[in-house]
Amino acid sequence: MKKYTIAIHGGAGTLVKGNMTSEKEKAYRDSLELALTNAYALLENGGSAMEVVEEAVVQLENSPLFNAGKGSVFTSTGTHEMDASIMDGSNLKAGAVTTITGIKNPISLAKDVMLHTEHVFLAGGGAMEFAKSLNYEILDPSYFHDDLRYQQWLSIRDTDGFQLDHSTRDSKFGTVGAVALDQAGNIAAATSTGGMTNKRYGRVGDSPMIGAGTYANNLTCAVSCTGSGEYFIRGVVAYEVSALMEFKGLSLDEAASEVINQRLLKIGGDGGLIAVDVHGNVTMPFNTEGMYRAMMTSEGVKKVSIYKD
Ligand code: ASP
DSSP states (O other), X not given: OOOOEEEEEEEXXXXXXXXXXXXXXXXXXXXXXXXXXXXXXXXXXXXXXXXXXXXXXXXXXXXXXXXXXXXXXXXXXXXXXXXXXXEETTTTEEEEEEEEOSOSOHHHHHHHHHHHSSOSEEEHHHHHHHHHHTXXXXXXXXXXXXXXXXXXXXXXXXXXXXXXXXXXXXXXXXXXXXXXXXXXXXXXXXXXXXXXXXXXXXXXXXTTSBTTTEEEOTTSXXXXXXXXXXXXXXXXXXXXXXXXXXXHOOOHHHHHHHIIIIIXXXXXXXXXXXXXXXXXXXXXXXXXXXXEEEEEETTSOEEEEEEOO
């Protein structure tokens, strides 16, 4: 039987058991599980890895619990600027958007950049113009408003600080992503985020950057990251995992662990990633207290986790 598999994440950070009520924890688990099972159903019915990662991310973007789409964090000017990217491991095609506003599902716009332009990456006004040309609905900022994230922002808005929405106590957590291996043996990765609370106007994180927050190559692996974006950019984290497999012969697990637990830590970065390879292996390392994550394979493995195992 052909193996197929999906893994998703909803952000990594200071997730300490005991800081969260059991109702909240259940809400996160339920949301992850719903996105996982819906995306898995698509995979089971022969959906491509690209379709499956987009579907999983759309579902997580539509949940206010996560910092992507609805529920995105606030920038220093009190707005929402969202980033997303997607990559097809079968042909190394990719699409990405950054600093967009009012788009319900940024990941679909990223995919459309890949499908309908000669480019990989569209930013700000240009990305919005492109969205309008495809008749994307531009939603009112109220759709993205989430009171807890608003309170998080109010508490640091008058400072120069910016933070992962993960890093405050009792906070809602983050960036979302998905990786998948489909029945045809292809892999893909997708990542979507509102970025970091109180980030500067125009700040771009790792999530929309191919090679930093997202990467996929059938030769090696598909990777989606979450964490302190500036460090993930400097560490070229997603591509680094692929490079360690391709050029050093490391396994998926070894490569991902070396990047997250050694190289990234060395430069001061915190976060995690999810990754799959064409053999159906999955790894989900993080160097923070926790990471919202889930996976399901055609061999019957199913996991929804938040804290360290
Ligand atoms: N990596 C994201 C960023 O820096 C944040 C996150 O993972 O929550 O924009």
